[in-house]
Amino acid sequence: MRISKILLLTTLIVYILEGCQWGKKTPDVSEVKVNFELKSFYEQLFSIPSEEVDTHINELQNEYGKYFNAYCEGVIRIGSPTSPHFSENLLKFLTYKPNLEVLDTCKTVFTPKRKEILYKDLLQAFKFYRYYYPEREIPDVYLHISGFNESMVVDSGWVSVSVEKYLGRDCIFYEWLATPKYLRNQMEPERVVPDVMRAIAMTEYAYNDSTNDLISQMIYHGKILHFVEHTIPDIADTLLFGFTEKQMKWCKKNEALMWASIVEHKHLFSSDQMLIRKYVGPAPFTSFFGQESPGQTGRYLGYKILESWIEEHPEKTFRDMMDLTDPHSILREAKYRP
Incomplete structure (x- = not known):
């Protein structure tokens, strides 16, 4: 009898908690199909041998198209890949010691396992996005290093995430940069997917x-x-x-x-x-x-x-x-x- 009362009380609590979600039901998206790529662009970029920068520029342009241009011009601001001093500017960025220190930390935080989890979480979020917005294109997601310039860059076919902005609140770089504590609290790897969806939302619904x-x-x-x-x-x-x-x-x-x-x-x-x-x-x-x-x-x-x-x-x-x-x-x- 006592066990039955406990079970009844447990069931009632669960029912009340579910009812508090203002009638909101989570749709079943298990059959929703989405295709996108998660690419560690920064690892590919920084793996270029310093003596081969010139030969790899065309390869990057062919693989990444407009994204490569947007990254170089708008994110790290080294100019257009067609400008005369571009390869020299890119080499300076890739060999700049602080950038290499950031690269090492990014690799430590964004391990293959973490990127696998990130992909799965993005996949699930994109399934819900497609459920509510079936007419929208699912963007590819790139991971980049910006020199602490941009957290998130969005275009029609891609979203690019500045991984050095998500290295954990205790990351020494944020202390060196005198980043306020209340901002550091948001610089956790777990924030990547919510921030990607927030960036998509703000693109979908621009403020009037x-x-x-x-x-x-x-x-x-x-x-x-x-x-x-x-x-x-x-x-x-x-x-x-x-x-x-x-x-x-x-x-x-x-x-x-x-x-x-x-x-x-x-x-x-x-x-x-x-x-x-x-x-x-x-x-x-x-x-x-x-x-x-x-x-x-x-x-x-x-x-x-x-x-x-x-x-x-x-x-x-x-x-x-x-x-x-x-x-x-x-x-x-x-x-x-x-």
């Missing part, structure tokens, strides 16, 4: 600044978070929002107080860009809410507003929500009351 007030920014970033969550359904909330466990608990506990403060101070429809950045921009904390709060709490609240909108419109789909263009209407229709 025709009404550039706080609520517009909050809802825009909230939509991007929902996109990432829908393409990585099992993502931990700390990874989704970029919060620590302590910060996550703080946000859940203080959601209503944060919202009340924004409304009370009449910040919601402010177009003051400095004020907006304090709510949605990267920061160690949100200055309006005190040092225990994380930065970017405005994005968290934007996510919650859209969560409320979904609850109010159970007949609508994920893409219906993503295709909404009027943030003020979204706010009214969400009936958000934390």
Whole structure:
């Protein structure tokens, strides 16, 4: 009898927890087909013997096409492969001692096993992306070294990730570069896939600044978070929002107080860009809410507003929500009351 009660209670708890996911069901994507390549471009590039740079440039152009041009011109900024001094500039980049030190660390962190896991995680995320966006092309994913310039570069057929931005929060390079601690916390290898999907989302849904007030920014970033969550359904909330466990608990506990403060101070429809950045921009904390709060709490609240909108419109789909263009209407229709 006692065992039966325990089983009943366990079943009830599971049911309640599942029901708290606001009716959201994870689709079965096991039969969804996607094809893409994950290429360690940086390893191929740095494996070129210094005396053979000239002969390998054409090979790289033939294999990588426009990507090679974009990387050289836009990421490491050494000019076009057709420029007179290109091979000389490329050789300097490939033999620059700090770059070689970064290369060694990247190889240590992004081992063959980790890249195998990365491929599987990308494959799963791309399956969900194709499920929701069957008409979209699945991009290839390249791994590059940028000299700490770019974290992510996106084009129509590829996404390129700067691996030296994901070497772990304790990586000595970030200390040498005086990277703030709150930014280092996001520089973990586990962030690669969420950041790839976030980059795709921001390309798919460019921000419309025709009404550039706080609520517009909050809802825009909230939509991007929902996109990432829908393409990585099992993502931990700390990874989704970029919060620590302590910060996550703080946000859940203080959601209503944060919202009340924004409304009370009449910040919601402010177009003051400095004020907006304090709510949605990267920061160690949100200055309006005190040092225990994380930065970017405005994005968290934007996510919650859209969560409320979904609850109010159970007949609508994920893409219906993503295709909404009027943030003020979204706010009214969400009936958000934390």
